[in-house]
Amino acid sequence: MSDWTAEENQLIEWLADMNEDEALPLARRMLLQDKADPMRVLGLCRAAMDIVGRRFEAGEYFLPELVLAGEMLDTIGAIAKPLIKAAGGGAAQTHGKVLIGTVHGDLHDIGKNIVSFMLDINGFEVRDIGVDVPVQTFIDEIKAFQPQVVGLSGFLTLAFDSMKETIDAFDGAGLRGAFKVMIGGGQIDETVRAYTGADAFGVNAVEAVGLCRRWMGVAA
Amino acid sequence: MPALDGGGGMNASTGPHAQTPAARAAYDARWARIMACVRLEQPDRMPVGLHSFFWPATYGGISYRELMYDYDKAKQVCLDAVLEFEPDGVFPLLMGTTVGRGLEKLEFKQLQWPGHGVGDMQPFQYLDREYMTADEYDDFLFDPTGFYLHQYLPRVAGAFEGFAKLPDFAGLHYFRLVHGIRPFALPEVRASFEKIVAAAEEMNVMFGHHLDWTQRIAAAGFPLFNGGNSIAPYDFIADYFRGATGMMKDLFRHKDKLKLVLDKAAVFLARMTIRNARAADHPIVFIPTHWAPDAFMSPKQFEEFWWPSFRRMLLELIDAGLVPMPMWESDCTKRLEVIKDIPPGTCIYWFERTDMVRAFEVLGDRVALRGNLSPSMLTTGTPDEVDAAVRHLVDQVWRKGGKLILDGAFGIPDETPVANVRAMFAAARKYAG
Numbered sequence: 001m002s003d004w005t006a007e008e009n010q011l012i013e014w015l016a017d018m019n020e021d022e023a024l025p026l027a028r029r030m031l032l033q034d035k036a037d038p039m040r041v042l043g044l045c046r047a048a049m050d051i052v053g054r055r056f057e058a059g060e061y062f063l064p065e066l067v068l069a070g071e072m073l074d075t076i077g078a079i080a081k082p083l084i085k086a087a088g089g090g091a092a093q094t095h096g097k098v099l100i101g102t103v104h105g106d107l108h109d110i111g112k113n114i115v116s117f118m119l120d121i122n123g124f125e126v127r128d129i130g131v132d133v134p135v136q137t138f139i140d141e142i143k144a145f146q147p148q149v150v151g152l153s154g155f156l157t158l159a160f161d162s163m164k165e166t167i168d169a170f171d172g173a174g175l176r177g178a179f180k181v182m183i184g185g186g187q188i189d190e191t192v193r194a195y196t197g198a199d200a201f202g203v204n205a206v207e208a209v210g211l212c213r214r215w216m217g218v219a220a
Numbered sequence: 221m222p223a224l225d226g227g228g229g230m231n232a233s234t235g236p237h238a239q240t241p242a243a244r245a246a247y248d249a250r251w252a253r254i255m256a257c258v259r260l261e262q263p264d265r266m267p268v269g270l271h272s273f274f275w276p277a278t279y280g281g282i283s284y285r286e287l288m289y290d291y292d293k294a295k296q297v298c299l300d301a302v303l304e305f306e307p308d309g310v311f312p313l314l315m316g317t318t319v320g321r322g323l324e325k326l327e328f329k330q331l332q333w334p335g336h337g338v339g340d341m342q343p344f345q346y347l348d349r350e351y352m353t354a355d356e357y358d359d360f361l362f363d364p365t366g367f368y369l370h371q372y373l374p375r376v377a378g379a380f381e382g383f384a385k386l387p388d389f390a391g392l393h394y395f396r397l398v399h400g401i402r403p404f405a406l407p408e409v410r411a412s413f414e415k416i417v418a419a420a421e422e423m424n425v426m427f428g429h430h431l432d433w434t435q436r437i438a439a440a441g442f443p444l445f446n447g448g449n450s451i452a453p454y455d456f457i458a459d460y461f462r463g464a465t466g467m468m469k470d471l472f473r474h475k476d477k478l479k480l481v482l483d484k485a486a487v488f489l490a491r492m493t494i495r496n497a498r499a500a501d502h503p504i505v506f507i508p509t510h511w512a513p514d515a516f517m518s519p520k521q522f523e524e525f526w527w528p529s530f531r532r533m534l535l536e537l538i539d540a541g542l543v544p545m546p547m548w549e550s551d552c553t554k555r556l557e558v559i560k561d562i563p564p565g566t567c568i569y570w571f572e573r574t575d576m577v578r579a580f581e582v583l584g585d586r587v588a589l590r591g592n593l594s595p596s597m598l599t600t601g602t603p604d605e606v607d608a609a610v611r612h613l614v615d616q617v618w619r620k621g622g623k624l625i626l627d628g629a630f631g632i633p634d635e636t637p638v639a640n641v642r643a644m645f646a647a648a649r650k651y652a653g
Contacts, residue, residue, distance in 0.1 A: 018472055062517050064468035071469060107332060107345045110464045157595050157633040158342065186550065191596035204515060 008044050015048035016055070018068055027076045031083060038080040038087070045073050049121045056206050063114065066205065070117045094125040096216040099141055099179075100151035101133040103162035108155035111185055111205075115151060118205035124212055135169045142170070147179050149212050152198070154185040163196040171197075180215045184208060232443070235435035246441035250308040254445070254504075257588035257623035258543050260565045265653020266618050268645060269445050269590060270307035271631030273316050274343045279638055284341050285334035288320030291429040295436075302437050305645045309445030310437060311506070311631065314430045317344075322426055325419035327378025330460070343634055351375050352461040354470060357477040360461075361484060363390060372461075379419055382412030446545060447502025450493040450537075453485040453529040455510040467511075471521060478525065486529040490536040497542050504543045504568070508630075512559075513550035519558075527558055538566045545570060545590070547630065556582040572629040576613055580622040589617065590625040593644060595633045603643035610647035618652050626652075 004012065011030070014023035027044075030036040052069045055061040098119050102112050109131050116128045127145050129137065142150060150170075152163050163183055170176045183198040184207075193201040202208045212218075232247065239247075249264070256263035277287040280297025287294050291314075298313040323333060330351070333344035351372065352360060360367045366388060373380035385408055387400045403409055434444055451459075457478070458467035470478045493505055511517070512526055530546075537544045547570040552559070559569070560583055570590035571579050579589055593609050601609075610626065618624045626648050632641055 064471045064517055067465050067468040068472050105342050157599050157635055160599060187595050189596050191600060195600040
């Protein structure tokens with residue numbers, strides 16, 4: 001992205017460097033005083049998140065940076081979205097749809113939330129259906145949302161069986177051919193992937209983004 | 221301070237239960253095996269621990285809810301498991317699970333448990349929330365006890381809700397004391413005290429059953445692996461006060477106050493841990509760690525925020541004659557060189573997903589090792605796969621001189637087929653004594 005102004009590059013840098021105290025006032029000024037195009041400001045956020053993602057993959061950034069980045073983007077998004085609406089802007093084009101939820105019996109959501117956020121800021125339309133999601137709810141939501149990828153999350157060992165049961169039910173409902181299934185969570189490994197019949201597993205949010213990109217043919 | 225040996229005193233007490241000389245000898249041999257590993261000496265065979273939360277219910281064919289509520293059934297299934305598998309050390313199994321009645325009477329809010337938010341065959345689950353806001357760091361730092369009384373306890377347990385109306389104790393002096401005690405007569409404060417007393421009485425009943433069970437297993441020749449437990453200061457604040465995401469943001473937004481709170485917590489957590497270990501007359505302290513893993517923060521953040529207060533606490537426990545047993549959850553491979561910085565022969569490091577062979581290479585001359593059969597393999601694999609995994613650890617760690625205490629990555633996962641646990645214990649005897 002070489003056509004950013006110096007100030008825009010400054011915002012990208014501050015966001016990517018976790019410099020919240022400088023980034024947020026600048027973004028607020030751009031949106032509210034300078035009347036910058038809100039879509040363009042959100043584009044700056046995405047550019048910053050590309051850097052954050054790369055630093056995460058390189059082992060320079062970890063969960064705290066992802067969480068703070070999420071918080072900064074939420075704040076900027078909350079200012080930008082009403083402006084986009086007021087300007088009659090529509091929803092941005094997305095790479096595709098991902099449905100995500102924590103399987104039944106398991107109430108954990110920290111990892112799932114980070115995956116949802118990372119997918120969202122990487123241009124996927126995410127529907128997060130929460131925790132302790134019954135098999136039938138997954139099926140109903142899939143029929144309504146028509147995702148290309150379904151993400152099953154779980155932290156406890158009981159989630160192994162819940163994931164297997166959920167994926168078996170996708171097969172049983174004749175839905176399975178329409179989307180890929182990825183699983184993730186504290187204890188998830190290749191043994192669990194094979195046990196549940198998922199298409200792939202990921203150990204962190206960036207891997208989840210990578211899987212979705214690959215499956216939807218999005219260039220990294 | 222004199223070291224607790226854990227081989228005598230209350231921990232070895234058999235109460236009214238008869239102990240044969242053979243059982244006494246077996247008890248002593250098991251305890252000696254564990255302590256030899258701690259001192260980095262060669263035991264006669266590889267010790268095996270028995271640690272779990274809800275697996276005894278799976279084993280004994282009772283519901284998780286029964287394990288939490290039915291003292292007699294819980295004692296029986298936990299006793300049966302010990303007698304069948306003959307571990308060298310046993311987690312105080314009832315303390316970890318059989319607290320349903322106590323939780324209910326306290327109106328405990330931080331967990332959902334069978335019958336209270338989750339089904340009868342589901343384990344309890346912690347509710348990650350912000351139980352202290354970032355604005356409250358100053359209050360906590362100024363007066364942690366006051367913060368507990370007025371804010372924290374009423375938030376985490378309904379029985380304490382009336383405590384929000386208690387006076388500020390600092391400042392109650394002379395006539396201020398006489399005038400200032402009136403809140404104790406408030407109906408909501410009285411109600412809190414009544415609920416707390418009822419919960420305390422319930423926990424006394426529970427503790428009586430716990431003691432009876434420990435005396436039974438001691439009489440049969442089996443020591444408890446650990447008496448008390450504790451927590452790393454960072455995890456204490458992250459899990460029980462700020463919540464996961466709040467804490468991660470604090471690393472950027474409130475780093476100085478966070479460090480002050482961690483320093484303060486390290487002091488009172490160490491005091492509490494030493495007091496409890498002495499009451500239990502047991503030197504080994506189980507310390508599950510939550511936020512140390514490689515993936516959760518950068519090496520720099522780990523060394524700045526997580527490790528210093530924990531190391532200080534470990535050294536205080538060691539000075540008090542205790543044997544800290546941190547369970548390093550998830551993968552802590554990148555932390556090994558840092559966490560090596562403790563006196564040799566004083567700790568047991570239990571690893572969950574860290575490669576045990578690598579841990580042995582880095583820490584073999586420093587600490588006893590515990591673990592770490594994979595949970596996915598234990599729950600979904602076959603007995604042959606369990607056998608092969610035990611053999612791998614024996615060949616690559618134990619036979620090379622590692623002071624390994626075999627166990628699951630975090631004990632026996634709740635759903636593990638009994639055949640796989642049998643395979644684990646049988647393989648330990650087959651390959652390492």
